[in-house]
Amino acid sequence: MYRSHVLVCGGTGCTSSGSQQIMETLKAEIEMNGLTEEVSVVQTGCHGLCALGPIMIIYPDATFYSMVKVEDIPEIVSEHLLKGRVVTRLLYNETVTPSGNVKALIDTDFYKKQHRIALRNCGIINPEVIEEYIGTGGYEALGKVLTEMTPDDVIQCLLDSGLRGRGGGGFPTGLKWKLAKQNDADQKYVCCNADEGDPGAFMDRSVLEGDPHAVLEAMAIAGYAIGASQGYIYVRAEYPIAVERLKIAISQARELELLGNNIFGSDFSFDIDLRLGAGAFVCGEETALMTSIEGNRGEPRPRPPFPAQKGLFGKPTILNNVETYANIPQIILHGAQWFASMGTEKSKGTKVFALGGKIHNTGLVEIPMGTTLREVIEEIGGGIPGGKKFKAAQTGGPSGGCIPAEHFDIPIDYDNLISIGSMMGSGGLIVMDEDDCMVDIAKFFLEFTVEESCGKCTPCRVGTKRMLEILTKITKGQATMEDLDKLEELCYYIKDNSLCGLGQTAPNPVLSTLRYFRDEYEAHIKEKRCPAGVCKALLSYRIDADKCRGCTLCARNCPNNAISGTVRNPHVIDQDKCIKCGACMEKCKFGAIYKK
Amino acid sequence: MKSLEELKAIRERMQSQVSMRAEDHNHTRVVVGMATCGIASGARPVLTKLSSLVQEKNLTDKISVTQTGCIGLCQYEPIVEVMEPGKQKITYIKMTPEKAEEVLERHLIGGHIVEEYTLSGADIK
Numbered sequence: 001m002y003r004s005h006v007l008v009c010g011g012t013g014c015t016s017s018g019s020q021q022i023m024e025t026l027k028a029e030i031e032m033n034g035l036t037e038e039v040s041v042v043q044t045g046c047h048g049l050c051a052l053g054p055i056m057i058i059y060p061d062a063t064f065y066s067m068v069k070v071e072d073i074p075e076i077v078s079e080h081l082l083k084g085r086v087v088t089r090l091l092y093n094e095t096v097t098p099s100g101n102v103k104a105l106i107d108t109d110f111y112k113k114q115h116r117i118a119l120r121n122c123g124i125i126n127p128e129v130i131e132e133y134i135g136t137g138g139y140e141a142l143g144k145v146l147t148e149m150t151p152d153d154v155i156q157c158l159l160d161s162g163l164r165g166r167g168g169g170g171f172p173t174g175l176k177w178k179l180a181k182q183n184d185a186d187q188k189y190v191c192c193n194a195d196e197g198d199p200g201a202f203m204d205r206s207v208l209e210g211d212p213h214a215v216l217e218a219m220a221i222a223g224y225a226i227g228a229s230q231g232y233i234y235v236r237a238e239y240p241i242a243v244e245r246l247k248i249a250i251s252q253a254r255e256l257e258l259l260g261n262n263i264f265g266s267d268f269s270f271d272i273d274l275r276l277g278a279g280a281f282v283c284g285e286e287t288a289l290m291t292s293i294e295g296n297r298g299e300p301r302p303r304p305p306f307p308a309q310k311g312l313f314g315k316p317t318i319l320n321n322v323e324t325y326a327n328i329p330q331i332i333l334h335g336a337q338w339f340a341s342m343g344t345e346k347s348k349g350t351k352v353f354a355l356g357g358k359i360h361n362t363g364l365v366e367i368p369m370g371t372t373l374r375e376v377i378e379e380i381g382g383g384i385p386g387g388k389k390f391k392a393a394q395t396g397g398p399s400g401g402c403i404p405a406e407h408f409d410i411p412i413d414y415d416n417l418i419s420i421g422s423m424m425g426s427g428g429l430i431v432m433d434e435d436d437c438m439v440d441i442a443k444f445f446l447e448f449t450v451e452e453s454c455g456k457c458t459p460c461r462v463g464t465k466r467m468l469e470i471l472t473k474i475t476k477g478q479a480t481m482e483d484l485d486k487l488e489e490l491c492y493y494i495k496d497n498s499l500c501g502l503g504q505t506a507p508n509p510v511l512s513t514l515r516y517f518r519d520e521y522e523a524h525i526k527e528k529r530c531p532a533g534v535c536k537a538l539l540s541y542r543i544d545a546d547k548c549r550g551c552t553l554c555a556r557n558c559p560n561n562a563i564s565g566t567v568r569n570p571h572v573i574d575q576d577k578c579i580k581c582g583a584c585m586e587k588c589k590f591g592a593i594y595k596k
Numbered sequence: 597m598k599s600l601e602e603l604k605a606i607r608e609r610m611q612s613q614v615s616m617r618a619e620d621h622n623h624t625r626v627v628v629g630m631a632t633c634g635i636a637s638g639a640r641p642v643l644t645k646l647s648s649l650v651q652e653k654n655l656t657d658k659i660s661v662t663q664t665g666c667i668g669l670c671q672y673e674p675i676v677e678v679m680e681p682g683k684q685k686i687t688y689i690k691m692t693p694e695k696a697e698e699v700l701e702r703h704l705i706g707g708h709i710v711e712e713y714t715l716s717g718a719d720i721k
Contacts, residue, residue: 001647001648003643038647060661082630084630084663085631132610132613132614134607135607135615140603265599
């Protein structure tokens, strides 16, 4: 038996910052110190604090080491694991009090306000060992469902819990299952949408990497509830760690006969296969996803018929998102009331967000619905670096919108976000400060949708392209106010006429920035000025002759020889030659160079 | 898997391993001095004994066994400190794996301090 467990994060974030080498060195050091029998090294999924990776937690005392380097390992092993002396300089600084004491991880600002249901095992168990999942109560929900509950009980439980789809739409999950159950067919399918594609979103990916069995268990429960015997997980091929862990999880579940025929001795049989997506954003749309599983080009089709009637291979199908599934075993075990007691009136439970952009604690957080944006950004997220001012938060990626500072205290749930012109989305939350230009942000998302539009319907294919052209004109200072009107008109046209969710939501980033930041658009058009100083075509770098000491540093660093002047005399930037790279401003020691 | 019992068996086997990773303020903490002085006088077998017993008896959700550096009473090592929430710290001295087992049985499970092994109660003159 081991007296201590060393958990090393093997999520994508920490893997890319070198956690694999850390694991290897750690194992070698432990062996060298003769601790192999006493200390176990466990590779886990994401702990959430990706900004501080690679992360290592040592139990039972839950010591949290952040930004660990390979060189630190011998010290951690000989000091902490052998002699029990915590290596304070490597601790996550939030866990050290001013008096030098170490406080528990759950008392830090980042974790204190979180409530982990979908992420409950992420960063705690080894996702590649099915027994660890079972050790935390895994597959008990499936056992309960198969031995004590009828399919209708299961569906009723989900309806009572108030669980809504976590992929962004927020459709009640229980209702979706109920509709699929009502349709008789010789074959039905359960699908899992793991085609997470929003820029900056990594919630589903982290669940799959950290707790893949929770998704498998929930899909089997869904199969029992609607009467399906086959499930498909549609996951992006560009998530290699998630794909690998899913493969391992499926084979382990088959080995223990938790997937297969007559599970728990019942009449119920269920199996799951993986389908890898090539990374087209439109394949996250349900009809396109199913077309892609069928082996065709991933294009959406009109609804109705809805998947619950005619889905995959023309059979009744349910399709849920990864995070939705990850909640389900817990709802079955703890009951609908338990889940419904969390959150707001119409949005129950918790939601996982991927925090990104201008924020200290970049990473993964799970909060109860109804938490305010202020709590998420200032307390959990640790605020905005460099003392900059908060401007807006972007939720829902290319389909979503912005939440401006005036709505900073809005409780986050599905309906509140829609009422202010944004949406929950799958959970990407990008924080923007005063240095971000809202027109530029809208343009960024439009570039993404133009690239990802499948081209099947005209409003989306041509409309988004035209929108991008107008936005580009605005950022270059070449647009007129008529262009702005045309842009807005196009938005509503595309919203109403596109075939699928991609096109219907593509104008949202423009509409919501227009709603809250119209003055920025107008500054670009009327004054030919970018208030945030982002749009290159609209700004120029100048030298303040009073401050310039003539040190020649800027002239020597200019890649295009645009700066001229003699030693100890003020320099001048030739605006025709300047490529606006900002190198001179960075180098100037006297603050003499400014953007206009 | 053909029955719930099979699942339960795996769970019981794994539970003590996994629940060590839970964070709880109400844990009783058992701390073994593992500085050079402690190791030299035999603290490691004491630590491993305590740690395995706690896991064997499925007590990891209540008791955590950890080590610490030099407590400063090197002549009394191996030292084991028991910190129960809301109670005064009890310091056991000159421990052996056998004495540690007794402390676990009588104090941590039974609730009676083993006075004769404590710093205040042991005959150390």
